Structures are given as C-alpha cells and as structure tokens.
Amino acid sequence: MSSSVPFTIPSLAGEVADAVVKVLDSGWITTGPQTASFEQEFADYLGAAHVVSVASCTTALELCLRALDLPPGSAVLTPSLTFCGAINAILHAGHRPVLVDIDEDTLVPSPETVAAAAGRCKGPSGGRGGSSPHNDAPAAMIVQNQGGYPVDVPALAEAAGLDRTRIIEDAAHGPGAARGGKPVGSESYAACYSFYATKNMPIGEGGAVASSDQEFADRVRAMRLHGMSKDSWKRYLPGGSWRYDVKTVGLKANMTDVQAAIGRAQLAALPGWQERRAEIVAGYDEALRGLPGLVLPQRNLDGVQHAWHLYQVRVQDRDAISGELEAAGVATSVHFIPANQMTAYREILGADECARVPVTDRVGEELLSLPLYPGLTADGQDRVIAALTEALRTRG
Ligand SMILES: Cc1ncc(COP(=O)(O)O)c(C=O)c1O
Secondary structure: OOOOEOOOOOOOOOOHHHHHHHHHHHOOOOOOHHHHHHHHHHHHHHOOOEEEEEOOHHHHHHHHHHHHOOOOOOEEEEEOOOOHHHHHHHHHOOOEEEEEOOOOOOOOOOHHHHHHHHHHHOOOOOOOOOOOOOOOOOOEEEEEOHHHOOOOHHHHHHHHOOOHHHEEEEOOOOOOOEEOOEEOOOOOOOEEEEOEOOOOOOOEOOEEEEEOOHHHHHHHHHHOEOOEOOOHHHHHOOOOOOOOOEOOOOOEOEOOHHHHHHHHHHHHHHHHHHHHHHHHHHHHHHHHOOOOOEEOOOOOOOOEEOOOOOEEEEEOOHHHHHHHHHHOOEOOEOOOOOHHHOHHHHHHHOHHHHOOOHHHHHHHOOEEEEOOOOOOOHHHHHHHHHHHHHHHHOOO
16 A cells, blocks of 8 residues: 555745754744744734744633633633643633533534523523522633634624633634634734644744733733743843843743744745645545535635634544544544543533533534645545545445
C-alpha cells in the first residue's frame, strides 16, 4: 500500500527557519521586539484594535476570565462540544462551567440552547435566592467557532442576557472566518486564538487575545507575565529600570520572540493556505455530496466566511468507519468528545448537569473529522474520498 494520509501536517512558510535563526542570533529570545511586531501584524490581519500574544489559547481563555474579575464561583456558559482546555480554563479561573447544548446543523449553541442553559443557572425559582443549589444568572459565556464556523456573537449574548463585555470567544478555529464581512475577533471584547501545531496558522504552541478595549487588553498583558507592571524586555532596554510592581496576580503565559518570529512568517502565508483549504473543501463537497448515510458540514453560509479549520462529517457507526479508514491508510479525528462525557467533569459537575446536553451526546457519537490541511495532495484527498465511499457502500 502507498504511504498513509495523516490527519494533519503543519504548514510551514519557507521563511520560518531564517526567521528563527535571526532571533537566536539577536541576543533576545523571550518576549521582546518580535512579539510586539507579531501582535501588531496579527491585529492588522484581524482588523482588531489590540492583540496580546500568550502561551496558548487555553491560557488566553483563563487570562480573559481572570481579567473579567468575576465573583468566585460564577456560572460561565460553555458549549459541551468543545476542547477540554476551555472547560479547564473556567475551572482554573475559579468558576463553574454551565454546559450548553448545540444546534445539530451548525454544531454550535443556538440562541435557544443558550437561553435554556442560562435559565437553568437561575434555578427553578429564577434568579438569586431560589431553592436551586445554584441560583445565579450566568456571569459570562465562552462561545466557540467550531471547525471554523463563525458564531453569531450578538445573538448568543442576547440569549444569555449578557453584555458583550462578558463574552469570551474561543476563536482557536477562527482565523480566516468572518461574519457579515467582519473577521472573527475584529470587534470582540475578548477573542482567544490558538497557534497550536494543528491550527490554521501553526506556530507549534502559542495563543493570542484580541480585544476592542484598551484597558482589558492592558490587564491581560500584565497578567500574562505574573501581573508585573513592566515586562523584562522593557526593563532591560536602555533607560529601563529593574523596578516593577505586581498589581494583580497573573500567570506565566507569555509568548517568546522565537514563537513570534515563526508567527510573523506564518501569518504572511495564511491567506494562501486559506485558499487551499477552501479548494479541498470544494473537492470533498463535490465528491461526497449525496453519499447515503453521510451528513456533510452545514451549508447555511449566508454572509458567513467559514475558516475551514475542520471538515466534520456525520456518520452512523462512526467508530467502526474510523477504524476502516485507518486500515485503508487514512487517519481521521473527532472534534470533540463532549466535555460532559469526561470523567473529571462528570465528577465536578455531577451527572444531572452532564445529562443536559442530549443533542451534543447524540451528534457527538457521529462526528468524524477528515484530513484538511494545505499540504493535503490531490492523491491524498482521493484516497480519503475512496476509503470513505467504500466504508459507506458496504453499509448500504
Ligand atoms: C476549540 C479549541 N479551543 C481551545 C484549544 C486550546 O488551544 P491551545 O492548545 O492553544 O491551548 C483548542 C486546541 O485544540 C481548541 O480546538
């Protein structure tokens, strides 16, 4: 058999190696001038007012939650069909995740499922002082651009009864996505990005927060480095001083200049990669449309620019089909195993809370992500299509 088709291969711009060597030779390898330039360039790409680079999307989410300064134990709405890092961020920030179900077409929460979860926070008597053990209105919400689909943030915020300054966007899958012509993150109070190895713009590890609000961005900036009033680069610049204060307790979650230099080279290549992703998606659509037993990614894309981070299909008998593709040399993945099915969250949240997302449970069993990355060759894609077609054909 010819070599197998991996689920993902990180795309790397040709300029990356030189950019890294230059930083290593520069005498400054942690957060510094490259990081500042990367932040400006990523802000320009998004059309965002402020960008703060950080160690990962997971720390970006936690920093944003901490920077909101919510009362300890606040209810924070989150989809259950999400990455565990987002749930961990809520818990590490000292809050209580409240699980939101999805709409089965978009794979993200709808205004209806958000309103249902928000109502549940308030308890049976609705609002503070009720008989529920948890009777506070939600204090914040994380929304997520599943697979690259840009969610309608104002509609979800309204359904939750929350101001936009209480919405944190998990935009790990978001670069390249837009709604109504506005890129994800361009108008957000707090949008969190991932540059993890598998993402549309991989650095290996890394993340960023985009915000329309200078004060919020400054809080996150201080909190990404212990809460220090000056980062070390500024302290060591000519005329800088060793003196600093710690005004708030932060994390150690800064990005290094080595990462930032990779990010700058990668960012220049991102638009071309997005075009290649769209071509691959069109190829899958054409070849797979109409296959019995297969649900393609949703197509209600009016006014929406999908980032095509994932090509998520739905099939019955998902685990067996994934195994058959593996045997045919095609690697697949699942996004995501729902959080409500994970041991730790079941223990922390309880069985009742974890039973509140029935669509997530049902659809979660059917989701299968096919290989989708700029380096996927035409031959590789043909092999994916052939293997999936065969697996479905044998099931009638
Ligand atoms: C939706 C989503 N949120 C958050 C993360 C976490 O990103 P990071 O690895 O940069 O912390 C991921 C990573 O896989 C993700 O897919």
